[in-house]
Amino acid sequence: MKSTIELRDVTKNFGQFTAVRDVDLFVDAGEVVCLLGPSGCGKTTTLRMIAGLETPSAGDILFGKSRVNNLTPEQRNVAMVFQFYALYPALSVEENLTFPLFAEHLSKSKRQARVADVAEILQLTDILNRKPSEIAEGEKQRVAVARAIIREPNCFLFDEPLSRLDVELRESMRGQIKEVLQGLSKPTVIVTHDQLEALTMADRITIMRDGLIEQIGTPHEVFTKPVNIFVASFIGTPQMNLLGVELIRCNGNDAEVVLDGNPLKFGVEAIASELSPGEITLGIRPRAFSLQSESGKDAISVTSEIIEPMGAETLVHARTISETEIRVVVPREKKVTSGETLHLRPDPGQTLVFNKHGKAAW
Amino acid sequence: MRWVAAKNRAKEVDRAGWGRTIAAAVVSLIYFFPVLVIIITAFKKHTDALAVPAKLIPDAFDWLVPDYLTFSPTTENFVNVFSRSFSTGAAAQDTGFDLFFFNSIFIAGFSVLLALVIGTIAAFGFSRYPLKGNDTYLFVILTTRMLPAIVVIIPVMLMFRVTGLAGTYTGIILLYTAFNLPFTIWMMKSFFDELSRDVEDAARIDGSSDRRVFFKICMPQVVAGLAATAVFGLILTWNEFLFALLLTGVETRTVPVAMSQTIGGDIGVRWGLLAAIETLFLIPVILVTFFLQNQLLRGVTFGTVKR
Numbered sequence: 001m002k003s004t005i006e007l008r009d010v011t012k013n014f015g016q017f018t019a020v021r022d023v024d025l026f027v028d029a030g031e032v033v034c035l036l037g038p039s040g041c042g043k044t045t046t047l048r049m050i051a052g053l054e055t056p057s058a059g060d061i062l063f064g065k066s067r068v069n070n071l072t073p074e075q076r077n078v079a080m081v082f083q084f085y086a087l088y089p090a091l092s093v094e095e096n097l098t099f100p101l102f103a104e105h106l107s108k109s110k111r112q113a114r115v116a117d118v119a120e121i122l123q124l125t126d127i128l129n130r131k132p133s134e135i136a137e138g139e140k141q142r143v144a145v146a147r148a149i150i151r152e153p154n155c156f157l158f159d160e161p162l163s164r165l166d167v168e169l170r171e172s173m174r175g176q177i178k179e180v181l182q183g184l185s186k187p188t189v190i191v192t193h194d195q196l197e198a199l200t201m202a203d204r205i206t207i208m209r210d211g212l213i214e215q216i217g218t219p220h221e222v223f224t225k226p227v228n229i230f231v232a233s234f235i236g237t238p239q240m241n242l243l244g245v246e247l248i249r250c251n252g253n254d255a256e257v258v259l260d261g262n263p264l265k266f267g268v269e270a271i272a273s274e275l276s277p278g279e280i281t282l283g284i285r286p287r288a289f290s291l292q293s294e295s296g297k298d299a300i301s302v303t304s305e306i307i308e309p310m311g312a313e314t315l316v317h318a319r320t321i322s323e324t325e326i327r328v329v330v331p332r333e334k335k336v337t338s339g340e341t342l343h344l345r346p347d348p349g350q351t352l353v354f355n356k357h358g359k360a361a362w
Numbered sequence: 363m364r365w366v367a368a369k370n371r372a373k374e375v376d377r378a379g380w381g382r383t384i385a386a387a388v389v390s391l392i393y394f395f396p397v398l399v400i401i402i403t404a405f406k407k408h409t410d411a412l413a414v415p416a417k418l419i420p421d422a423f424d425w426l427v428p429d430y431l432t433f434s435p436t437t438e439n440f441v442n443v444f445s446r447s448f449s450t451g452a453a454a455q456d457t458g459f460d461l462f463f464f465n466s467i468f469i470a471g472f473s474v475l476l477a478l479v480i481g482t483i484a485a486f487g488f489s490r491y492p493l494k495g496n497d498t499y500l501f502v503i504l505t506t507r508m509l510p511a512i513v514v515i516i517p518v519m520l521m522f523r524v525t526g527l528a529g530t531y532t533g534i535i536l537l538y539t540a541f542n543l544p545f546t547i548w549m550m551k552s553f554f555d556e557l558s559r560d561v562e563d564a565a566r567i568d569g570s571s572d573r574r575v576f577f578k579i580c581m582p583q584v585v586a587g588l589a590a591t592a593v594f595g596l597i598l599t600w601n602e603f604l605f606a607l608l609l610t611g612v613e614t615r616t617v618p619v620a621m622s623q624t625i626g627g628d629i630g631v632r633w634g635l636l637a638a639i640e641t642l643f644l645i646p647v648i649l650v651t652f653f654l655q656n657q658l659l660r661g662v663t664f665g666t667v668k669r
Binding site: 083091102147 | 560565571574
């Protein structure tokens, strides 16, 4: 049987509070899905429901074709890596790794062979005899992953697996986990609030807010085609610029708007022409501007305020005449000084239009 | 460079310096003085024990201090604890103290263990499977320790009379267990509360039953707590006098009660004998505390440092 995870209309209430509302999600075998969202959005609760640590208030959870709502965690045969690793403090690394094998009644030699295998993959061979309190943070992380992959579970669940590591270690672990996961033909769900983690590790990203799924899509989709203002501003660093403008008319691929009393023309996707004139929001990524030498008809004039060199590029915080903040990334070679006036022309292909309810018009 | 490291380490040990070390020693001596006097008295003859000013120095040190401050040590008091003549000229008799020591060890040990077993399981329940009004139950459990013992002794005696438990091992062990339980439950609950739930969830996901989670994952983490709780309970039970006096019989008498009954007789209070009993009485508690002290230190400081 192919292992898959399916959530149908899953809702979880804690008393009056609804943590997760009507979540539908399908994770295919071998697929990695990230649940991404700000803290308190219900992503961890969703993961815990899949693990069996929480019972859904409504809806069904299916592994393959069978409903698992009423199964306890030990009956579901899932593997989970916790945010704080949750290694067994009183047991050595080796005992930590053998612990999940207890239920499988393996012979001692087979158990040892399995431990040796995963210890090899995750470079733990030298620390098998140590206690969790005696190993480094990165090693704890690897032990947690090793403990998860030592069995052959129905699925893999990761709860903020990298949040406790420093930046360098995080990068190398991201690669290692991705490599390990690619070798497994099981569905994987990763919970994270770090969009970089989601964008790099996931096949598909599920963006949640207040217990609701806002968008499900590939990393590319959620970045280039966010369904609403929330997703648009949540994905991508530096954050997308959101400009409130007045739409005058929209003709095919040309839109005419008024920003700060200045008429501007934009190229937009054809579907935006269904918008009726009025308040709309433009979404422009900080890297989607081109600098103009002088104020042109379709350029936004801003005054730079704070300059943040980021190495390869420079992030400039600027303001329009009406005090709207605009973040723009310029090449390193372009020297910008504070107080300088810049003329920015939005890249027509990368300008997103949101209607007055914050929904994308594309 | 080795000597530098060694020097630094030496500094590490006595960083507080001589002044503070001596001050600490003086304060410790003041605390320990009563116990020290008892131990010294245990080795004195009756006349030496009554002498004023007190003779505190063994006569091996008479080159150092005046004669009237020294005494010649004897072990006769320790022999007398177990066997002595009760009137002048009579043959030495068994005093029954071997039984009383056994009683003290058996009753205190058994009741502390029983309280530990029941209390730990109860504490785990209160911590992990809270009842409606959990805190109320915990409060009610503690109320039994809120009254002075003397207030509860009459109802307890009546209960023991009716049930026929007075004077039996079962009776006094049950009573002490009941006394130790509130403390054990509160202590152990706080230890269980400190444990990471994620670790237990992980064990469940790894295929463990609740029972296996409890024994394999939770218990090893609270060993220090068990040790601390056991020692505190043991000290309380070991020294308990009032209930032991009223609820134990001849066969089940504990040392504190038997000790009090040696007072009196033809030569008044036999201080040397009393001190010898007390000295022997100290040994088991000191041994237990000594062997558990590493665990104990971890136990009482548990949770005071954020992980």
